[in-house]
Amino acid sequence: MEDHPLSPNLGESVGGGEFPPIDYLEWYVPRLQAGVSHDLSQSGFHFPWDWQKLSGGKMPADLTNPFTETPLDAREWVAKREGVKPSQVAGGHGVSQSLVFALLSVMNPEKPRKVAVEMPSYAPVSQFPRALGCEVLPFWRGPKNSDDCGSWRIDRDSLQSIIDDVCAVITTPVQNPTGWMMDEDDQQWLSDICSDNDVGLISDEVYLDTTKGTPHYRPMHKYGPHCVSVNSLTKCYGLGPLRMGWIIGSEKTATNALRVMNNMQGMLATPSLRLAEMAWPYLDEPLALIEKRRETNLQHLIDVLSANSIEWKPPPTGIFGCIPLPPYVDCQRFVEDICSKHGVLATPALMFSSKLPNMVRVAWGGEPEAFVAAMDAFDSCLQELK
Numbered sequence: 001m002e003d004h005p006l007s008p009n010l011g012e013s014v015g016g017g018e019f020p021p022i023d024y025l026e027w028y029v030p031r032l033q034a035g036v037s038h039d040l041s042q043s044g045f046h047f048p049w050d051w052q053k054l055s056g057g058k059m060p061a062d063l064t065n066p067f068t069e070t071p072l073d074a075r076e077w078v079a080k081r082e083g084v085k086p087s088q089v090a091g092g093h094g095v096s097q098s099l100v101f102a103l104l105s106v107m108n109p110e111k112p113r114k115v116a117v118e119m120p121s122y123a124p125v126s127q128f129p130r131a132l133g134c135e136v137l138p139f140w141r142g143p144k145n146s147d148d149c150g151s152w153r154i155d156r157d158s159l160q161s162i163i164d165d166v167c168a169v170i171t172t173p174v175q176n177p178t179g180w181m182m183d184e185d186d187q188q189w190l191s192d193i194c195s196d197n198d199v200g201l202i203s204d205e206v207y208l209d210t211t212k213g214t215p216h217y218r219p220m221h222k223y224g225p226h227c228v229s230v231n232s233l234t235k236c237y238g239l240g241p242l243r244m245g246w247i248i249g250s251e252k253t254a255t256n257a258l259r260v261m262n263n264m265q266g267m268l269a270t271p272s273l274r275l276a277e278m279a280w281p282y283l284d285e286p287l288a289l290i291e292k293r294r295e296t297n298l299q300h301l302i303d304v305l306s307a308n309s310i311e312w313k314p315p316p317t318g319i320f321g322c323i324p325l326p327p328y329v330d331c332q333r334f335v336e337d338i339c340s341k342h343g344v345l346a347t348p349a350l351m352f353s354s355k356l357p358n359m360v361r362v363a364w365g366g367e368p369e370a371f372v373a374a375m376d377a378f379d380s381c382l383q384e385l386k
């Protein structure tokens with residue numbers, strides 16, 4: 001099960017006592033803080049937002065005033081961009097808090113307080129229901145074998161065997177660490193099994209927007225009133241520190257989510273919303289630069305991998321993918337012992353599940369010149385495995 005020291009801590013409801021850590025953060029944050037020459041570990045895009053330009057060089061007058069003549073209503077902007085009604089939207093601080101609001105809005109109150117969470121996944125997504133008094137039960141959407149880096153399929157038996165016992169299901173359609181969008185028939189199957197069993201389906205879509213304009217763009221809220229999409233400006237737009245997130249669902253779900261927000265948060269952070277409002281007209285710029293970085297950078301990664309006899313198919317969109325190392329290589333040892341010698345930081349896939357021992361997540365969203373140097377260094381890391 002999920003018992004590796006880097007992997008998510010699933011299990012029963014928690015509070016007080018020994019609260020479970022997010023183990024990967026304890027591993028990752030000190031490494032980032034120490035500084036690395038070649039950071040291939042980003043999951044979010046680093047976009048050079050020019051606040052001087054966006055603000056016209058001066059502090060917005062209403063930075064901390066939420067009640068202006070033109071209302072500060074993020075639901076309006078989200079609704080317009082996503083083609084839904086404002087009454088279907090509710091805000092939260094990042095995907096992280098919006099997931100809390102989403103779960104509390106769509107869980108079935110008649111069912112056991114247990115939540116099915118897709119694994120492998122990002123630890124806070126798999127662990128947070130425990131803090132809400134829920135037990136977390138895993139279902140599996142993982143590799144067929146030690147070379148398979150996506151797209152991964154849902155193990156339908158693993159969800160079918162627990163669906164009677166849960167009040168909600170959580171999925172991350174564009175998966176971390178593979179970067180692949182869920183196949184369409186899995187997505188429909190997931191929606192169907194949830195509606196057949198009368199449980200809510202919460203969809204973490206923090207990486208989905210790199211698929212906008214492609215057939216892979218299929219937000220879950222379109223699959224029925226039991227489904228709720230959760231998104232933010234964090235990853236695809238490079239604005240994580242703003243903590244600007246939202247949910248989209250049925251009007252009933254959004255009303256519930258707004259009430260949950262009022263219960264737990266009162267109001268959202270006005271300065272964040274003001275800054276998000278300034279960036280909002282330009283949100284397509286980071287998406288375009290992500291596309292451009294794929295064109296300039298991705299082939300370098302593919303070349304380095306094939307020079308090291310690693311066959312790999314990148315996900316069709318986004319800035320990261322999951323790379324299979326030879327099956328005997330431990331990804332944590334590789335990053336700690338080999339990559340660190342060459343100034344490289346990559347993400348061990350063990351952070352997402354103890355069942356991914358030989359994979360690393362690698363990002364190609366960096367600035368092109370730096371990325372060429374990073375690929376040289378990464379090549380040296382891989383050569384050490386020979």
Ligand SMILES: Cc1ncc(COP(=O)(O)O)c(C=O)c1O
Pocket residue numbers: 043093094095096097122125172176204206231232233234235240245
């Ligand atoms: C799948 C997934 N969901 C959510 C988050 C965090 O999103 P936010 O910063 O909007 O809370 C991350 C960050 O790594 C993530 O990988």
